[in-house]
Amino acid sequence: MKKILGLTIAALLVMALVGGGTWAYFSDPEQSLGNTITAGILDITPDWDGSAVITFTDVVPGGTNVNVFATILTNAGDMDGYLQIDFANPTNGENGLMEPEIDDGDTVSADDSSTALYGELAANMTVTIYLDIVDDNVYVALDDTLVYEGLVSGISGVQLDDEPMVEAATFDFRIDYTVDSAVNNVIMSDIAGFDILMALTQQID
């Protein structure tokens, strides 16, 4: 009897201890193990190698050319982003002084070793640079996104900023040019060009 009482007291103690902390609540546990968080990817992919520099050659007074440069830009990552395009380092090379240039009054510095200076082409060539949103290979103001229209010599510092570009979006990036029809032989053999820099940045909702 004493032993039974002891067991009973022990059982009651256990019940009391347990009962004190075990008021029932509804519960429905679920598990989700092994979670990982992976940083998103922003990846602008033009279909040229990243170091390309646009260079115009064999242009003539009054000449025009559409799609002298065209590339497809792709947001190849897994996030929406903003596309930024910057232009820099316009070049304007004399590339040798031809006799017809001299005849039309062209001169060149004693140092013509640089390809970036002394030419006349960049100041006489207008470029139209755009995203061909309505993809018909033609810039139409109401359809497409104009990036820059102006002289090559004025392109440094031009920027397309914050153009929304959702995941997997593609843009056709195109350049047309026209050369002043009034310019004379001074542009002969000259070489003009510029750098294009692109970046895709995170879109913060």
Ligand SMILES: [Ca+2]
């Ligand atoms: Ca010159």
Ligand SMILES: [Ca+2]
């Ligand atoms: Ca178009």
Ligand SMILES: [Ca+2]
């Ligand atoms: Ca020249």
Ligand SMILES: [Ca+2]
């Ligand atoms: Ca020249």
